[in-house]
Structure formats: C-alpha cells, structure tokens
Amino acid sequence: MVQFSPEVVDTIIRAAALLGAGFAMIAGIGPGVGQGYAAGKAVESVARDPEARGNIITTMLLGQAVAESTGIYSLVIAIVLIFTI
Template structure:
C-alpha cells in the first residue's frame, strides 16, 4: 500500500526535476547575449567597456531565474515543507 508520505516525496522529486528545466532559459539567453556582445565589440571595438558592462549585468539578471529554480528544487528535495 502506498502511503501519503511516499506520494508527497515522489511529487516533490518530480517538481524538483521540472524546476531544473528552468535552467534551459537562462542558458539560451546568456548565450544569445554573449553572441550579441561579441558582435557589438567586433563592430565598435572602442565601446568594448560599455558593451561588456551591459552584457555582464544582463547575464547576471538572467541567471537569477536559474538560481531561483535551483533553490526551489533543493527545498523540495531536502527541506520539504509538505512532509
């Protein structure tokens, strides 16, 4: 017989897996931003500092989505509030 704790743990593991899929979006976005940043530096080398600063700031903001997903997954796996 399957009890409620087993169902909650299984659903939490599934939810953690779905949360980690959220890492795909920031990866694609950061790759796109880095490509466009390199393109911009290639077109205007004298603006390298401004382009790189803006690109790194944008990548840091994009990465927060992946970090939040990782935190949610870790909470579901190790500090499950539903148990």
C-alpha cells in the same frame, strides 16, 4: 472510496516533491541559452564598434548577472523540495 495507508500517502507526497524538483530544474536551461545568445550579439557589436568594448562588457556583465537569477530561483526551489519534504 479507496483509502491509502499513511506510508503510501507519504511515498506519493515524496515522489510528487521529487518530480516537482525535477521540473523546477528545467528553468535552469533558459538563462544559459539566453546568455549565450547575448554573448554572440555582444561579439557582433564589438566587431562593429571596437571603441564601445568597455561599455558592452559592463552591460553584458550586469545583464548576465541579473539574468541568471531566475535559474538560481529554480535551483533553490528544487533543493527546498528535495530536503524539506
């Protein structure tokens, strides 16, 4: 059986953590694409019914505020992986 020295094991763990942080950051792309799509549809809705503008803005504000939380979760995980290991 191959035995690694503690330094090598430590380096492997650190590399895996950094790799994991990088993969976690991929989750930040999704909300951006989704928010953009929602904004496009909101513009379409305002063009169809200008009187509902206020309602559309509030719905979009709430939706976007909640939607971006998944992106921030990934950011928190990535930073925890980088700084704690």
